[in-house]
Amino acid sequence: MTLRIGILGTRGIPNHYGGFEQFAEYLSTGLVAKGHEVFVYNSHNHPYNSSTWNDVQLIHCYDPEYQLGSFGQFIYDFNCIIDARRRNFDVILMLGFTSSSAWGWFYPQQSTLIFNMDGLEWKRTKYSKPVQKFLMLAEKLAVRFSHYHIADSIVIQSYLKSKYAISSEHIPYGAEILDNEDESLLQEYGVKKHGYYILMARMAAENNIEMILDGFHASNSTKQFLVIGSVDNKLGRQLVQKFKHDKRIVFTGGIYNHPQKIHTLKYYSNLYFHGHSVGGTNPSLLEAMASRALVAAHENAFNRSVLQDDAFYFSSPYEVKGLIENISRGEEQSCMIDRNLQKIKEQFNWETVIKKYEDFLQRCVVEKMSRSLKEKPTM
Known part of the structure; x- marks a missing residue:
């Protein structure tokens, strides 16, 4: 019909x-x-x-x-x-x-x-x-x-x-699976393969950006943390001010209409943080899975229903700190990435x-x- x-x-x-x-x-x-x-x-x-x-x-x-x-x-x-x-x-x-x-x-x-x-x-x-x-x-x-x-x-x-x-x-x-990652694009942000953490979100309280950055700020990591999203609102400006002395935290602003750049940044990140806690199946999470990012997600039913056991979870700055200081990439992490990619192919x-x-x-x-x-x- x-x-x-x-x-x-x-x-x-x-x-x-x-x-x-x-x-x-x-x-x-x-x-x-x-x-x-x-x-x-x-x-x-x-x-x-x-x-x-x-x-x-x-x-x-x-x-x-x-x-x-x-x-x-x-x-x-x-x-x-x-x-x-x-x-x-x-x-x-x-x-x-x-x-x-x-x-x-x-x-x-x-x-x-x-x-x-x-x-x-x-x-x-x-x-x-x-x-x-x-x-x-x-x-x-x-x-x-x-x-x-x-x-x-x-x-x-x-x-x-x-x-x-x-x-x-x-x-x-x-979500669309992309295969056009270009490691040279990392140079613009001064980072190297698996040498940085990343989050990509609107500056909104329910996205738990401050919780994630508090945890990273308290960690002993020498890697950088790229915060991708416009900071042109009240919370965004507060976060920039709060973490201005931590040179590891880089607010890049929004990246629009550059799917290859966004995909590349997710693909080569050491850990992709997804702090969203309200809403349904979040498109940015699916895109991170499709980009073969290793995911750390806020502990809630929405994220669990999509990622199941193929992610690391957090609900406090202390737990974020623990993930940053203790997770290393190995065979188990590669399997988590592969299973999330399979979810995209079969369900999403x-x-x-x-x-x-x-x-x-x-x-x-x-x-x-x-x-x-x-x-x-x-x-």
Whole structure:
């Protein structure tokens, strides 16, 4: 069955932001390659302003976020939803719900509405208590107004079942396996093969960057620690100030649109630290696994569900210090890397993910059509 699909909830493609935008890029092009007609909604501020990209049709909607801040996201989502009402989509796939479910009364009910429920947004410490309460409400509204649900993590799937007594389809994200590492790229950062540690994340409290750096700072390591991510926010500036006298810690800033450089830095690192503690299956973790990095991850159910026993875990600066001072690379560590790579090949590759989405979307449309026919009054 060929579908007409609208994808909402991102700033748009091609990806210039990460997260859901990267996912929308892979998914939309993958579904188009399978013969479906796919539309992705783009902010009018998106740097790419053409009407198509790799045979994906783009719909540009007015987005006042640059003027209004976060409230502008609500206006942008509303504009996208109103436009979608006249497009006669078979499926509307909503990526996340933070600023869209408030408009649930306007969703086009003739389409099959499917939500990717994202992570537990209301747990993110960057939000104030009132905002966290709103996000809990937004989550409830997303459940109420959508027809079907997707969970990218089995932890999220279990949460939805427990909290709302709803079933959801578990479909994780994917990662691309790269083989183009270039050791000469390390020279830019003054590091050598297996001679440095690395983390790559947004400067957010729930990513536990300060915990990781506290542990490293207290260690006796002579290696460098590369912190990759923009520090242009309150926490980022605080961390730069706090560790400015530790010359081993290098804040590189963000590295954007250089997949070979990012892959190389992960591949040659001695240990890749993943501190994320909120959300579902994190794309950056999958990418580290695909880059054959040896992973040390924050101890939580989300990370455990992906890595299982093929990582080192920490939950305090003391444990980070212990990992840095005691882990050496050997056969056991190589086996952990190989098993994580096998997970990418078998569970988290884009071909499998896109096929699961296609099957689920088609199944939902058929089921909703069948239910509508049964509910239609007979003459």
